Amino acid sequence: MKKVLFAINTLNNGGAEKVLLTLLRYLDPKKYEIHLLVVQYDKTVFVSEAIRVAFGEMFGIELVQNAAVCYNPLEAKTIRRMAKAYKVAHDKFTICAVGRVIPEKGFLRLTSICEHMVEDGRDFTLNIVGDGKEYDRLKEMVESHHLEKWEHLIGFQENPYPYIKNADLFVCSSLNEGYNLAISEAVILGVPVISTDCSGIKENLGNGKWGYIVENRKETLYHAISRCFDEPGFLEELKKKSEAGSIQDTYEGRLKKIESIIEGVVN
Template sequence: MYKKNILVVFTGPMDLGGIERSLLGLLDAFDYNKYNIDLFLYSHHGPLLNLINKNINILPEVKELSYLRESFLLKLQNGCYYSAILRLRDAIVSKFKQVNNDDTWCEIMERKVQPIDKHYDLAIGFFRPFDLIDKKVNASIKIGFIHTDYSNAKEDLNLLRRDYSKMDYIAGVSEQCVETFLNLFPQFKNKVTVIENILSKDFIEKQSNLFDVSGEMQSDSIKLLSVGRFCEAKNFDNVPEIASLIKAKGIDFNWYIIGYGSDEALIKSKIAQYDMEDTVIILGKKENPYPYIKACDIYVQPSRYEGKCVAVREAQILDKPVVITNYTTAQSQLNDGFDGAIVPMDNAGCANALADFILDKDKQNRFISNMKTTDYSNQNEVEKIYKIIGD
């Protein structure tokens, strides 16, 4: 039986992010009796690397791509000398004008990556930039994914337009993610489709039972939890003030945050500023966040913007009451009042609504009942890819 060939390209390491976990879900969803799947990873490291489906053919690593996003020192330590030289060059140039990392990464890719000597029926760029698929891959059809709300992200729109124009199809992870994208780039209307994040309920449930976290999460108070990178989009820097406003209402709770990233110092400074050291607890980087999600009472996503947050879906799979802020794509994230609550974005409004929700056990239990009868895995989304490829 002839099998069609699909290439998936991911421009980073298999780190602890929602996009990486969504990639794992997609790779698990493919029918390996009908398709040969190759995976080109820029970086063959990261805590999720060993979770990649064993049916996948992982193509050889190109050394100079493996530490693109890392520091100058890490590049040198891992033998990425060309990449290190360009990092040093960009550091000097940035003193005089703005430097775009996408252009530098493309420069490294063009010089160090040989064209892939194989024809693919379909090539999927799961994360930007898409230069490798455009310049080094021979494929009948090329798809590029949208994972965020670009109307709020601080991205160069000219570079985005250039990148997505190279693709035959553009796949957004939610209806509203596509809507906000088309508000910026209406010329791509005929290319855009929705392919939602695919998650494995069985995998998430098994992972959630691997160990006990009661030693890290106090059992005698209400436990709120947020998971994500410590960056502007996730808005964790406002959690300490929101928590202080809830605490002022006399509610006994702890707000735990799992993650890592560039905003960690900012978040810690805000925790100190609002005297929330005993209330807002940074648990740090966790390879397996699911036992913590299982142990929490309420999952909170206080983001400034999202495409479609994977962690929210994972919390719903584990039947946890979910509260999210009213970011642009929030309506496509959950059914407000049925399986989650959307609260105001401003800190005072968020605190008031979240405090009311914490005290409303009936609403929480109603959400839990509704989640138990809802499928959040989106396994059938892979059929949309089969349709594009012509099956």
């Protein structure tokens, strides 16, 4: 029987230990080395080139020689249609962030940035769409710092696209990533994107052609977001970048690549 392994996690910024633990669930560590699990597969498919390189460095050259990279297919027409499904209030400058509310997504530091912007006297709305194990902690931080007027915790939405579409800016504050689908969805919708630099993000944004990538620190992310208020031309530039990226890889093209990988293994 032919076997294909799809690897979707990241090894950067602490992700390696999590991947290691996940793999160990399928192994008897007394009998096998980690890389032996991987080489059992006829092909290993990674969600980004950054993850392929990291896995190759960790588990050996055998994996690199038997690997492929394929980005997740996103159906742009469906995303754009769903973005019109309901209305979202948009009466001031609106920032949107989407993802599981977990430490890796960096929503706590984004909330800290929100507080600094309030202290700066800026008028805006920050919508965080998602749920997760850190939701209660995030909610407590918003309430204890009296940020409810500015920061709104939307929770999980089966269709988050209207929140993205009706934003002036999409922000990814992640500490680490594999390949951030929400960023790609924001680009499809032509929404300006600012993201921290972590595994896979450069591929998400075409090395900065389709969005603005900053050093993975709270201070640099704060500065970049602030520029959108202070420099109208900067935000317009980001808008043009996102619109240019929205016509890149098609759903059909990515799907065909997955099919060709599987066919190549089977045949």
